[in-house]
Amino acid sequence: MQYRIGIKALILLLLASLCACSFQKKPSSPSGRTDVVETDDRNKRDDNKTDNSNTDTTKSDESTDGPSRSNQVIQSRRGAVAVLPFRTGSGNEKDLGRGLSARLMARLQQKNQFQIVERLDLESLESELLVGQSGLVDGDSAAKIGRLVGARYLVLGEWSDALNGQGKASYRLVVAETGRLIGSGIALGTEEQVLRRFEESLSRQLAIYQSLENPDSPYSILLQLNKEDHLYRLGETVEISFQIKKHRPQAPGQVYVQLYAIDSDGVMTMIYPNRFSGIKPVNVGQEYSFPAKEDPFEWKLVPPTGTETIQAFVTTEPVDPFNATGKMDDGFVQVSTRGNFPETFSGIVTVLKEEEGWSADTITFEIQQ
Structure with missing residues (x-):
């Protein structure tokens, strides 16, 4: 059974044991992006690793x-x-x-x-x-x-x-x-054409990243891909691990995390929480992954190529800036087609500011032939 969702480079491979699940096509999903197909097995991973990765972003400028x-x-x-x-x-x-x-x-x-x-x-x-x-x-x-x-x-x-x-x-x-890589771009043309495209894409990426900084937050988010160079080829499998660090002892030890995948066209899809994970807090200091080892799917890259972004948010209470959580039973929810525009994130920050300790971070990767 195939099911299209709004992540350009994601294939969900359902376990045979769950192939009886009923998936319905989302009317709002763009066509030609991603399929779900049945699979028999997948490699297991340990989601409870607590060792720090080499991309630890908790070091402040003062401690560098x-x-x-x-x-x-x-x-x-x-x-x-x-x-x-x-x-x-x-x-x-x-x-x-x-x-x-x-x-x-x-x-x-x-x-x-x-x-x-x-x-x-x-x-x-x-x-x-x-x-x-x-x-x-x-x-x-x-x-x-x-x-x-x-x-x-x-x-x-x-x-x-x-x-x-x-x-x-x-x-x-x-x-x-x-x-850590937070943005990238590729262009073909004359020097002037290339520089004009780079100016536009760089301006958007910098504006989005800087708008999501909250220096007063007691938390930081560690994001890590399963390939250190962030370069993937079609057909390879992507996994992202995330871990929340806190910098104030009195901050709560459990928080809520949201992950969004944004493709090169700006299509923005909520991938966590999802129908399999449910809406529940995560433990500060514990490493989690998407997909989790118990999830009945894999993230496998399919055409087209380009830059993909993962945007993460952490809050002390559940937030839902796109009113998407009520639609999770229908699949992975496409929340915007303008995920590469700063205006979209201005609206998100307005919602996040209701939570004093919110934090955000970004990681990107390139898909090549």
Whole structure:
């Protein structure tokens, strides 16, 4: 039995023991996205792991490297964005890489939305850029670059020449403290076309991420994918683990979590809680996963390719900004088709602010052929 839901790159593989479940097609679901098919078995995982992952985001700026002058710079420029020189196909094209980053930086500056680090000491960054632009940025490398340039967000770009004066380019937006990927983009065209597309997508991703910051929250959310480089190919299986940390002893030890999957078209679907998990609190400090080991489905990637985002929220009481929980019995609920627009998240924050201790975080991944 097949059932279409609104996550572009998700296949739910039902266990044979549950194949008698009755799934009805959602009238509101977009066509051509995801199917549910029967399966016989799936690998089991331990959902109760309590060891910390390498992507621990609970370290504050103050604890990254002691009370150093670099950390003081980060504190004073907490939301600053640094666009590092683009990596190019040849070592002889440094001027091209620096020129692309400067032009993108100027575009972002003109929007007057973000604090842009305008002057970069490229000589002192040379060795770190080789690591940072290699595609995989670990927490230590990203934190060091962030301290050197005085930025919280790093934009790592890459350009390769194509035919007829065009090029293929990509960027990765990471949080300097952790190296965690929170945004990305790919474009094909002339330099001007690529930079215009990057300006638009970067502006949206930064605006959304910054709008969801709540520095007064006693909680933080650790999100981790089952592939460290966040790069997946069609047919591979995705798993995401999440863990809530608290930074104030008096904060409640149980909270509520919501996870939303947002595809490259902006289709936003609530994947947790769901009909299998139910609405119940999770324990602070305990690691959970989606899908859970007892869930009768897997998350398997299907066409099309592109950037996918997982948005997480934590609150001390259940919240339902889209009135979606009442529809969970019909499947995974599509809540919006504008999940990549800041305006959607402004409405969510309005609801979240009713909960004093709310927190939010984001993680993205790329689907390739």
